[in-house]
Amino acid sequence: MTIVLSHRAKALKPSPTMTISALATKMKAEGIDVINFGVGEPDFNTPEYIRLAAKTAIDENFTRYTSALGIPELRKAIANKLLADNQLSYKPNEIIVSPGAKAAIINVLMAVCDPRDEVLIPTPYWVSYTSQVEMLDAIPVLMPTDVSTDFKIIADQLEQAIRELPNPKVLILNSPSNPTGAVYSRTELEQIAAVCLKHRIVIISDEIYEKLIYDGDVHHSIAAISDEVKALTVVINGISKAYAMTGWRLGYAAGPAEIIASAARIQEHTTSCVNSIAQKAALCALTIQSDEMEMMRKEFGKRRNYLVGELNKIEQIHCTLPGGAFYAFPNVSYYLENNRKNIHNSIELCQFLLQEFKIALVPGSGFGADNYVRFSYATSMKNIVEGVHRFSDGLKAIL
Ligand SMILES: Cc1ncc(COP(=O)(O)O)c(C=O)c1O
Missing domain, CATH: 3.40.640.10 (Type I PLP-dependent aspartate aminotransferase-like (Major domain))
Structure with a gap:
């Protein structure tokens, strides 16, 4: 017997952030060295x-x-x-x-x-x-x-x-x-x-x-x-x-x-x-007052400066310095328009970068902005340093 789901359930799209994170976690569990920029949560422990x-x-x-x-x-x-x-x-x-x-x-x-x-x-x-x-x-x-x-x-x-x-x-x-x-x-x-x-x-x-x-x-x-x-x-x-x-x-x-x-x-x-x-x-x-939150904020601030600085060094990548939160949102339109890999949109670009260069980013289309990808810098500085290299190498590889 076929069950007919509600129009509401059928219309719902999966959360792109949760989807990419789940995929990156699965690849990690399989022993693949993935750097996950997909997660929207602090990498610190609850105090x-x-x-x-x-x-x-x-x-x-x-x-x-x-x-x-x-x-x-x-x-x-x-x-x-x-x-x-x-x-x-x-x-x-x-x-x-x-x-x-x-x-x-x-x-x-x-x-x-x-x-x-x-x-x-x-x-x-x-x-x-x-x-x-x-x-x-x-x-x-x-x-x-x-x-x-x-x-x-x-x-x-x-x-x-x-x-x-x-x-x-x-x-x-x-x-x-x-x-x-x-x-x-x-x-x-x-x-x-x-x-x-x-x-x-x-x-x-x-x-x-x-x-x-x-x-x-x-x-x-x-x-x-x-x-x-x-x-x-x-x-x-x-x-x-x-x-x-x-x-x-x-x-x-x-x-x-x-x-x-x-x-x-x-x-x-x-x-x-x-x-x-x-x-x-x-x-x-x-x-309860504690300075742990300020420590986290300062660390996010350092990572933001480094990540956005490095992203803007990549040819044809433009990223504004975000004033808050823990995300960088670079414009990747040049690479969507000029590549020889048949990559037409941010989802295909993120799939390519995850499969070939082992970095998980969230496609901008999930946020209503297909010319962008989202990095969460709620991950270690070591991951950011390595991950931005992989991003740069991945983009060069598709031109
Ligand atoms: C803009 C925004 N609002 C709300 C939430 C949800 O937060 P909570 O974990 O409290 O449900 C998020 C989580 O990613 C968010 O980014």
């Missing part, structure tokens, strides 16, 4: 004092369901963090803890989007935004950007895009950005916020890379522009990237009480709550 907090939670039998919103002391710690770091004041019922920022985003999208509502997404975008929107039968509307604006949308472009749409509902903003590393300035955010206010567009502000910013640049949350903007914005953040805790699965959303209450209702019927032990670990991460 020991955080792991200890989780062990204590288990020993104290903190192992039961919690409220769907998350334990009150964690929500209080998140509120304190948002106030101290972002000058944002939230009440406990305006914060929900979810199984990762990824889950926080889809819960919020589910709370605000009806089928056929349009969700504006600056492009290049993080791979899951479009898939999540499509899963809800809402419509992703891509807003292309390029190096001329450092991969950032500008207010006029947003205004124009909104005017052309029948049901514009949400803007997803991601600063610092995955994959480009772009960081929006306060002035840029003010201009974008003014357009959203004018058209009553809900802003989902994904700030998961907030703590990974370089060269003394500063992170600004769009919600902090004014109380009116805050009332239209849901801030998304989490512990995965800043505290090297990707596998713990904990993120959060902070925003208007009615959106958070709806997200909690959705969570009650889907995942119930976040793993109780991870909640205690996150509480520790957010309340």
